[in-house]
Amino acid sequence: MNSFLTSMHSGLRWVVLLLLIFSIFNAIVRRNTYEKKDRLLYMFTMVSMHIQLVIGLILYFFISEKVQFVEGWMKVKLYRFYGMEHLVGMILAIALVTIGHISSKKQTEAKSKHKRILIWYTIGLILILAFIPWPFRAGLLGNWF
Numbered sequence: 001m002n003s004f005l006t007s008m009h010s011g012l013r014w015v016v017l018l019l020l021i022f023s024i025f026n027a028i029v030r031r032n033t034y035e036k037k038d039r040l041l042y043m044f045t046m047v048s049m050h051i052q053l054v055i056g057l058i059l060y061f062f063i064s065e066k067v068q069f070v071e072g073w074m075k076v077k078l079y080r081f082y083g084m085e086h087l088v089g090m091i092l093a094i095a096l097v098t099i100g101h102i103s104s105k106k107q108t109e110a111k112s113k114h115k116r117i118l119i120w121y122t123i124g125l126i127l128i129l130a131f132i133p134w135p136f137r138a139g140l141l142g143n144w145f
């Protein structure tokens with residue numbers, strides 16, 4: 001269960017990243033047309049992030065050994081990253097993408113629907129890229145998959 005959920009969370013990052021990139025690209029090129037497929041793409045992107053949130057919370061509270069609230073944990077890079085930075089950064093990214101999705105749905109014109117996605121999903125993507133524990137970031141023990 002432990003390594004299964006960790007691997008799932010790690011692998012799903014690529015799905016989230018690809019869907020975000022597709023959505024942003026789609027929002028740029030589609031501009032004046034908005035169909036069911038656009039709505040579905042934007043929705044699946046948001047849902048993939050909500051799945052990460054659920055798995056992440058299970059890892060955070062029940063499974064991960066990288067989350068340790070021992071004395072002085074804020075001074076230990078690994079514990080600070082997973083115990084606070086990753087959590088806060090990702091929840092913020094997920095909240096912004098969710099806000100973007102809701103606000104896009106409220107718009108009536110295709111152009112403004114795509115524009116909302118373009119803005120909020122791009123901010124979400126930047127935050128996610130910044131808070132992923134990439135293997136090249138020293139001291140975070142991250143993997144590629």
Ligand code: HEM
Binds near residue numbers: 009013056
């Ligand atoms: C879209 C959002 C998220 C993405 C893309 C993401 C991505 C990742 C990645 C790539 C790892 C490293 C896995 C590895 O190297 O093996 C990781 C680890 C972790 N994530 Fe997330 N994460 C997200 C959201 C969250 C959230 C909201 C939480 C909630 C607290 C969370 C908690 C954790 C924990 C605890 C670990 C360490 C797991 C371990 O013990 O190895 N993540 N995450």
